[in-house]
Amino acid sequence: MNRRVARIKSVQALYQVEMTGVDPDEAIEVALEEDETTDPFLQDLVHGTLQYLIEIDAMLEEALEHWTLQRLSRIDRAIMRQCVYEMKYVEEVPVNVSINEAVDLAKGFHAEEESGRFVNGVTSKVAEMIQTNTGGE
Template identity: 60%
Template sequence: MNRRVARVRAVQSLYQIEMTGVSPDQAIDTVLENGEISDSFLSQLVEGTVEHLHEIDELLISALKNWALSRISRVDRAILRMATYEMKCLDDIPMNVSINEAIDIAKGFTGEEESGKFVNGILSNIATKLSK
């Protein structure tokens, strides 16, 4: 499984966890398609995001301007949480890579350019905060 597919499956897993409260392992098992096997990067994204959710949400809230975290769609929230986890906790991935991947995934899920711009704006604010 390449990293792009792992990120997409991580977003799907995080969405499912928020909707149903299943465990990270159950969510990952559910989103894998025929013949796909989970890998360590997918598990790291899902489990790490869930473990650091409180810190991630604090960063997201501080980066939002005139928005409440609860007003963001669940899909965008899952994308933002996963990308924030990557940016904050995975030192081997450049922040701009995490941001660009999140933008592409947001556009792919919604089919709208606006979702990508929204994700870009929030993650750029977070990157600035994390770089200080």
């Protein structure tokens, strides 16, 4: 499974966990096609995002202007949470790649172009916060 597919499946699983409270591993299994097997990157995205959810949500809340996290669609929350996890905790993925992938996911899950721009703005602001807090890596 390539990383783009893993990100799509991760967003689906994160959405399902939020909607139903299902176990993350079960949500991953539901997101997979019959002939697909789970992937370490997919597992890391889902479990890592959920492990650091409080910290991730705090960063997103700080980056949102005139919005609250709960006001966002669940799919946008899942996309941005995953992106923030990836930017902060997955060292082998460059920050700009994480943001671009999140924007592409937003465009893919939504018909409107505004979703991609909104996700780009919020995640870029979080990336600046992360860079400032880590000494400008």
